Amino acid sequence: MKRLRYGFSILVLFALSACAIAPVPGPEARAAADQLAADIDRKQRQYTGGAVRTQPDVKLFARVFERVKSEYVRPVDEDILLAAASHALNDAPPPSGTVSDNWLVEQAINGMLASLDPYSTYLPRDEYEAMQDSMRGQFGGLGIQITLPDDGVGVMVVIPLEGTPAAKAGLIARDRITHVDGESLEGYSLGEVVRRLRGPVGSRVVLTIRRGEDDAFDVPIGRSVIHVDVVKWRLEGDFGYLRVTGFSEDTSEDIEEAVYKIRSHLGGRLAGLIIDLRDNPGGLLVESVAASDAFIESGDIVVTKGRYRTQRYRATSGDIVAGLPIAVLINRNSASAAEIFAGALRDHDRAVLIGTRSFGKGTVQTVMPMGRGTALKLTTAAYYRPSGSSVDGGIMPDVAVEDDRETEIDEGLLRAVAELNRLAAL
Numbered sequence: 001m002k003r004l005r006y007g008f009s010i011l012v013l014f015a016l017s018a019c020a021i022a023p024v025p026g027p028e029a030r031a032a033a034d035q036l037a038a039d040i041d042r043k044q045r046q047y048t049g050g051a052v053r054t055q056p057d058v059k060l061f062a063r064v065f066e067r068v069k070s071e072y073v074r075p076v077d078e079d080i081l082l083a084a085a086s087h088a089l090n091d092a093p094p095p096s097g098t099v100s101d102n103w104l105v106e107q108a109i110n111g112m113l114a115s116l117d118p119y120s121t122y123l124p125r126d127e128y129e130a131m132q133d134s135m136r137g138q139f140g141g142l143g144i145q146i147t148l149p150d151d152g153v154g155v156m157v158v159i160p161l162e163g164t165p166a167a168k169a170g171l172i173a174r175d176r177i178t179h180v181d182g183e184s185l186e187g188y189s190l191g192e193v194v195r196r197l198r199g200p201v202g203s204r205v206v207l208t209i210r211r212g213e214d215d216a217f218d219v220p221i222g223r224s225v226i227h228v229d230v231v232k233w234r235l236e237g238d239f240g241y242l243r244v245t246g247f248s249e250d251t252s253e254d255i256e257e258a259v260y261k262i263r264s265h266l267g268g269r270l271a272g273l274i275i276d277l278r279d280n281p282g283g284l285l286v287e288s289v290a291a292s293d294a295f296i297e298s299g300d301i302v303v304t305k306g307r308y309r310t311q312r313y314r315a316t317s318g319d320i321v322a323g324l325p326i327a328v329l330i331n332r333n334s335a336s337a338a339e340i341f342a343g344a345l346r347d348h349d350r351a352v353l354i355g356t357r358s359f360g361k362g363t364v365q366t367v368m369p370m371g372r373g374t375a376l377k378l379t380t381a382a383y384y385r386p387s388g389s390s391v392d393g394g395i396m397p398d399v400a401v402e403d404d405r406e407t408e409i410d411e412g413l414l415r416a417v418a419e420l421n422r423l424a425a426l
Helices: 027-048 058-071 078-091 103-114 125-135 190-197 251-269 285-293 337-347 411-425
Strands: 121-123 138-141 144-147 155-160 176-180 204-210 217-222 224-227 231-236 239-244 272-276 300-306 310-314 326-330 352-355 363-371 374-384
Touching: 027 058, 027 078, 027 103, 058 078, 058 103, 058 363, 058 374, 078 103, 103 121, 121 125, 121 190, 125 190, 125 363, 125 374, 144 190, 176 190, 231 251, 239 251, 239 411, 251 285, 272 411, 285 300, 285 337, 300 337, 326 337, 326 411, 337 352, 352 411
Parallel strands: 239 272, 272 326, 326 352
Antiparallel strands: 121 374, 138 224, 144 155, 155 176, 176 204, 204 217, 231 239, 300 310, 300 374, 363 374
16 A cells, blocks of 8 residues: 655645744744733723732733744734734723633734634634544534635534534534524634534533525534544545545554555456545645645646745655546535645546636644644645646536435435546546
8 A cells, every 4th residue: 555654844835833932932922912011901901990909921922923034924914913912902891701811912812813814713722622633534513614704603513523513403514603602703703613513521502593595493402522533535437535524643554554445345356436525625734735645646646836945745656546546526615625626636647627616725724832732824825736727716527416415315426426437438
């Protein structure tokens, strides 16, 4: 079997930064932190009627500011960053319940990061731990992947993971969650929504759902530990079928193992492979690269371009299905690392893409530990397919098939089988 490992000090989406220590803040960052301290003091007195309850860690803001200034994918306007932080702090509502001493600092940080793009965010300890668990394929929660929609109404379900409480409760892709336990999510960041959805195993939460034009309705769901098998396989006649729901740790090895089992069942009768990336939101770049390399003999898989560095990820010799035809299923929720995989196989003429235009996320986020168990997830590079094109705007399929989940017939899968039969006959 072809094995390609790129190590764990990696530039990925999501990524663990190779540099675990934040840089020493420069004079601009220290000045920004001093101004923030004054603003927070004023805000605290506003909340408490004159008393100052805590002394927040404004040095954290300075460290994040320094990272953004030095490592964001393109040069930033410091005045715009500071104005966004100040605006978020001024608009912060009085906290409800118990909050950390750094709550106002985090409000300012998230406001600053929101001015950059939808993907850069600050990860408090619980979110950072949850992200790490998710990348390991195990985490606690409801079993849904969510995103912020363009219109800002609630959060959108990208996909409920198979067999999880969310799937069993009947949630489906593109549902809108507008309230959690009766509280509106208006104005919440994605990280704040995640914190609301997570909780002790066995506890329950009530989600208010909007589905299409239907009236909103409530769905009670119990939280549990989520174990995710991101690669599942079965046979479709003489073809192998792989369902890949994400690119977490060991996904590339799981794909190779699944192909080995398919070949063992079919022997010399394996005629091709169907790889289903529909509703796959991405994950680790290193796993997407290694999975792509399993089917590509040579050349670029993906090129990442940051402010100071361009990096090429290249294939090594070997193809685990020895040139047999491959069909890759994509839809508008296939994003990030999934688009890298689909784009690489398409550009190397190793696969026909079937379905609808993909999501179009062409940036790399590096996760940088910031101390005390927290981290910064920052956009540090853009990635490009072997052809040199970006995936911004999405990847168009070779064969267009509407992604209609209202019917029991999987038109995409049927078309994939038909395309493989056609290619196998050439």
